[in-house]
Amino acid sequence: MSAPAVPARHHPLTELWSRYRAYRPRLVLAVVMSVVNKVMDVMPELIIGAAIDVVVRGGDSFVAGVLGVEDRFAQLGWLAALNVVVWVLESASDYAAQVLWRGLAQAVEHDMRVEAYGHVQSLDVGWHEARTTGGTLAVLNDDVNQLERFLDVGAPTIIGLVVNVVLVGAVFAVSSWELTLLAFAPIPVIVAGSLVFQRRLEPLYARVRESVSVLNGTLAANLGGLPTIKAFTAEQRELDRVAAASLEYRAANTRAIRSSAAFVPLIRMAILAGFTTTLLVGGWAALEGRLEVGLYSVLVFMTQRLLWPLTRVGETLDLYQRGMASARRVLALLDEEATVVPGTGTLPGPARGGVELRGVHAGYADGPDVLAGIDLVVPPGEVHAVVGPTGAGKSTLLRLVLRFQDPRSGQVLLDGTDVRTLGWEALRGAIGYVSQDVFLFRGSVRDNIAYGRPDATDDQVRAAAVAAEADGFVQQLADGYGTLVGERGVTLSGGQRQRLALARAILRDPALLVLDEATSAVDNETEAAIQRSMVRVTQGRSALMVAHRLSTVRDADRIWVLDGGRVAESGSHDELVAAGGAYAAMWAIQTGAALAPR
Template sequence: MTTATTAAPPAQADASGSTSPLRDLWQHHRRFRPRVVAAVAATTVNTAADVAPELLLGVAVDVVVRGSDSFAATFFGVEGRFGQLLIIALLNVVVWVVESATDYAASILWRGLAQSVEHDLRVETYANVQDLDVSWHEGSAPGRVLSVVSDDVNQLERFLDTGARVILHTFWTVVFVGAVFAATSWTMTLLAFLPVPVIVIGSIAFQRRLEPLYAAVRARAGDVSATIATNLGGLTTIKAFTAEKREVERVREVSDGYRDANLRAIRWSSAFVPLIRMAILAGFTSTLLLGGWLTINGRLEVGLYTVLVFMTQRLLWPLTDVGQTLDLYQRAMASTRRIFALLRERGEQQPGTGVLAPPVRGGVELRGVRFGYADGPDVLRGLDLVVPAGQTHAVVGTTGAGKSSLLRLVLRFSDPREGQVLLDGTDVRELGWDALRGAIGYVSQDVFLFHGTVRDNLAYGRVDATDEQVREAARLAEADGFISALPQGYDTVVGERGQTLSGGQRQRIALARAILRDPALLVLDEATSAVDTETEAAIQRSLAAVTASRTALVVAHRLSTVRDADRIWVLSEGRVAEAGSHDELVAAGGIYAGLWAVQIGEAAGVVGAAR
């Protein structure tokens, strides 16, 4: 007996992690740390070079006003004013060259870092989502997952591209300008820096207020993506039921929610910039008046006064970008929380490490299997079923009997609550994914074809197949004829999900795709339920040919498809009600005989109506 391993419901993608988003990024991307250090160093030197021209301007003014008594004359030992100005001009050229070079380096480093992190996170989140259980995906809206993998990752990239550099540049500006002020006048320093605490405290307050607002924005963005993705996937159903206006209103409602959440965040973030401007005005006015008064009274040199006035603007004006940068930061952190919440998701099902002993025969056995979905009731109840290697067995029954659930267990899309599922005598939970699913060729009721050529779709499970092997598989599935008649034959591009092909054509391509893999076990789930009589006959001929040398497990609604099976299992309410050959079951007069009579009767009724 084994413990239930049905997957838990997926956590919300925007759930907050236990650690800060920045710490998550720092810990997760260790290999980018040297690049971060280099980017920080380049930004630091760039900021210093950016501040230096104001200092040189003050020195130049000092030269013009004081001549041979200027700071430059004393420091460089040059008495002539033009000579002093020439040295200052040369220094200015050096500063501008350094500033330009480090600006280029910082831009390359930060933007390259943003692109690399974006790339890594997109691939990692997709890989993690792909590894999660089928049951996780069935309980999660694809649009919300897409919103995280695409939109949230892009949001983080935008912050790393510009926001991080702006924050660092502002920080070093405050440090360097503060050092100049402190070396000149403590009184002027206090006045110039008076707005800074107001800005810092305001930033913290706004950050705390904006954090939940932008978490709500990202959640509403997920709702929009989920709704649009679902509607595009069901567009034919929408059109068939003339529900276009209703669905437009549904999109309008979720878009209204996204817009309103954004507007609430925008109202708060926009209020931050006027607050900063008023604080800057106070600091700049104080420096202008007090510095001017000190200069007029001979207590401050004209050159230093010029430097301090320009430095005040250099100190305070970049802070006007703090509001916009803070807005970008909060959006990015809300997105980062969603990204790492998705990265922390783990499936309940983990692959084993075992392999199947060659030659793989494909024998299947279910022993005392009990299974249900999530916290729901049992769908399969103590099921025992054996499919000997090399035989073709069918599973039939009314809707809800548990037929497709049985196949999920064989493919290990789910695990049983109790009992075992064995492949060639080995519990499937002990096998690695390649060992288990590599031995199985699967044809589902809802055939999925990728956007690409017919050949690409046929060779999806065996990418190294030769053209002749591809054609042989298509011939066995009786698909070669219609494929060759397509405009570009095997190189014809089919639309997403194969929409340019008929249902029967898609079904035969799916069968050929499974055949090409040369599996030990062929699993078909209602492979003829949505095809016409001609296609059904073609698929039956194909199955007769390809199952002669391999094991086959077939779930069917049309009993004519499986009448030649070695054994037919009839499920009812999750249990085996009957088992035997077609003739034996018809003669027994039980559930199968009743189903057969209904289908034969329907067929007779159709024929009679046609006459």
């Protein structure tokens, strides 16, 4: 499922203007430079007309009247000097406009990507689990890039077109109202066509953005699952699936391109009509003596200047639609609201790691309760374990403690304080977490261990690794703690990743250690190593662990057995085995022993 593409509350440009106030002065200056550049761009046609007027009329020319210079060569000299000034100003303003527009586009792109990523980080874990990583990446990367391209190219082009129409229109209006009407007659056709094409292109480019999200999601998922694809010889099947998604993206783009490309021929016909009427009617007026030859040449040039740039309307409209479709998706992402928001409170004293669940009911979306009325207490300094069959609600319980989600009813407390009232640092800063699916970042072993405590010294990092029984294998790596691990730590074994994750949690020196199936995917030797390290690192701190292998929790102070979202029984290992209940049955299955009949 990709990120939603619902429309923003206002037009995207309005939203951007409001959101990025700091860039308004730069935008205004960029617009001014674009206007100056366009004025200078139009001036050579006027200079050409004035030069022709000098050659034809001599002392009666417009330049002679303005400067009071009768010599024709002198008049041309003045026009040549003016032309140099115009070209210098045009070049300077063009450079300034490009630097300003491109800098603005890059700045907005950077700020929007960082803001969007920061917002994505603040959204609930459940929000991410309901969406594909590729879909979110498409918004953070492709959509932000599309908006940057519009600001870099499309926006200055639109401004240039508008200024061009105004300037040329002013020249025509001063020269001949008749030619003004004839030259501008095609423009309503172009405007009407633009509106029609805009309405047609908008849903087409929305579809393009949706299809690229699907394609990115497929690629991201397949790259992450490449070993599985290879193991099941599914390469061709997955290649076909990627090809199908790519074909859909290509088809969506093709439909949009066909519509936008059809716009240019329409504009060319309008240019032909406008240029031909100016050429004929203006020429007839010049022959009749009602229009000066120099002015006639100016108007012929100006007709080309007026209408020919409109051939870029199709391309600009294409950039605009792509940019607005992307902006809507980014703004829609920014409009997503987190349901789990941090509180503002802190713990009354140093964290001790005591956990309590009071009458907790929890579930996912509109589904049934996964936890139904759970009451559980982990006193400070004790090690407690949660066990039970698949689907009993073990991992959901840990998610509530970490506040990845909130209960539907009831309370989760840390040291007697409702976790919903605590800020993230107060809550998660007191917890060291080791997940079942260990995530290691691309970087060195040291960087990964120190991830939760970047300011840790090398001695502290190594001490944590020793406590997690990771120092031995780290020392044998090519560069020791400086060894680079691949993305997600794929260059390490599952047991090595688990021990590094445990070292990362230990280094944070948390009051509460939370482990979710930390030994589910390791061999017996690694399991024994983790058990030994757990005995050491839980001294003086609380621990709450979910485990499938009961051998890893037999020394826990208390074991909670969940079944069907409820606490079926609780007690120490020996007490539960002696009770002959659900835990005893699981223990018998895992050890291969049969329960003695009562």
